[in-house]
Amino acid sequence: MHKDSFDLEFSLSQFLNKIADKKLVSRQRLEEIESHLRDEIDDLQSHHELPEAFNIACTRFGSSEDILSQYETIFKNRRLAQLKNFLSYYFDGRFVMRILTGVILGLGFIFGGMAIEGGNAHSVMRLTPFLITVGGALAGLIIAYPTQHVFRSFAIAMTGKPASRAEYIDASRVFKSFGDFAVLSGLVGVIVGIMHVTRNLVNPEQIGPGVYVGLVCIFYTVMLKLFVCNPMHDSFVSKAYPSRESREVAPVHAKS
Amino acid sequence: MTLSKDLIAATAEPLVLSILSRKESYGYALIKDVFALSANKVQWTEGMLYPVLHRLEEQGFIKSVWKESDTGRRRKYYQIEYKGRTRLTEQLDQWDLAHKMILGGRDGAHA
Numbered sequence: 001m002h003k004d005s006f007d008l009e010f011s012l013s014q015f016l017n018k019i020a021d022k023k024l025v026s027r028q029r030l031e032e033i034e035s036h037l038r039d040e041i042d043d044l045q046s047h048h049e050l051p052e053a054f055n056i057a058c059t060r061f062g063s064s065e066d067i068l069s070q071y072e073t074i075f076k077n078r079r080l081a082q083l084k085n086f087l088s089y090y091f092d093g094r095f096v097m098r099i100l101t102g103v104i105l106g107l108g109f110i111f112g113g114m115a116i117e118g119g120n121a122h123s124v125m126r127l128t129p130f131l132i133t134v135g136g137a138l139a140g141l142i143i144a145y146p147t148q149h150v151f152r153s154f155a156i157a158m159t160g161k162p163a164s165r166a167e168y169i170d171a172s173r174v175f176k177s178f179g180d181f182a183v184l185s186g187l188v189g190v191i192v193g194i195m196h197v198t199r200n201l202v203n204p205e206q207i208g209p210g211v212y213v214g215l216v217c218i219f220y221t222v223m224l225k226l227f228v229c230n231p232m233h234d235s236f237v238s239k240a241y242p243s244r245e246s247r248e249v250a251p252v253h254a255k256s
Numbered sequence: 257m258t259l260s261k262d263l264i265a266a267t268a269e270p271l272v273l274s275i276l277s278r279k280e281s282y283g284y285a286l287i288k289d290v291f292a293l294s295a296n297k298v299q300w301t302e303g304m305l306y307p308v309l310h311r312l313e314e315q316g317f318i319k320s321v322w323k324e325s326d327t328g329r330r331r332k333y334y335q336i337e338y339k340g341r342t343r344l345t346e347q348l349d350q351w352d353l354a355h356k357m358i359l360g361g362r363d364g365a366h367a
Contacts, residue, residue, distance in 0.1 A: 038329060
């Protein structure tokens with residue numbers, strides 16, 4: 001009989017295999033195509049013989065090349081969208097990631113520049129100036145704001161967890177002050193260094209190291225303000241007062 | 257009369273959403289529904305429908321669930337999401353406006 005010479009399962013799997021050969025279509029989508037074809041063949045069989053129904057269904061669905069080109073565009077778009085999502089998540093979603101990237105890049109350029117000039121990283125790795133600058137600024141913060149406030153701001157900055165608008169505003173203030181205090185305490189470092197020098201003017205060997213500590217203080221101050229305080233302040237401000245565009249973009253990574 | 261290629265493409269998304277807003281459905285049934293809704297004038301092709309479905313799903317307007325039909329065949333059913341309903345309302349308003357504009361232009365009415 002005519003019907004026996006046609007093997008639906010075999011023909012169907014051949015058709016599907018052609019699509020599956022390219023790795024563009026996931027198994028789930030392939031299964032969807034298969035169930036679609038089977039539905040259509042069932043319906044067509046009320047008017048047509050099985051082989052004919054199969055051919056009509058496949059023609060209607062489009063040649064395997066057509067389907068592939070369709071999926072190819074979806075696939076490409078999806079890859080692009082994934083990349084875009086990742087980038088926007090990376091750069092908008094996580095402060096800590098952004099800070100790391102920024103700090104590493106910034107330090108890389110600065111120390112790279114110093115290396116070219118013949119200096120070395122060791123020359124600025126001094127504990128005293130660091131303590132004076134960062135310690136002084138932190139002390140200023142503790143005096144200026146409730147301690148809880150300070151901790152919360154640093155927590156938001158480190159984890160990048162979404163916070164309320166009021167919290168963003170508070171955090172932006174904290175980091176603004178942090179930067180200002182860092183400048184002042186850096187200045188204290190310079191003054192201490194110069195005081196040290198003036199007391200020992202008779203001893204020329206002490207002049208160099210004294211001025212040097214002061215300069216390194218300024219170095220830490222500028223680094224702190226440049227890489228931490230100002231960027232954090234700015235990004236908290238933009239979180240608290242989002243511009244029109246960023247408000248529209250925001251839901252992208254707010255997936256449930 | 258049938259729809260131009262541009263209009264078929266433009267109506268695809270709101271049509272899928274409007275059909276799904278009433279009941280969940282699967283690809284093959286959607287094509288049949290559209291055929292019936294258009295009084296047998298608009299025949300969608302699969303090559304057009306599935307990309308639309310998958311795009312809507314990726315955008316979160318609809319979601320899909322694998323289910324077993326009465327005949328025991330596994331089918332991928334699509335269901336509308338809350339976000340999709342909002343989208344449908346927006347699009348209905350837009351089509352309504354477009355429709356009014358065209359009629360208003362001809363009849364000289366002011367919107």
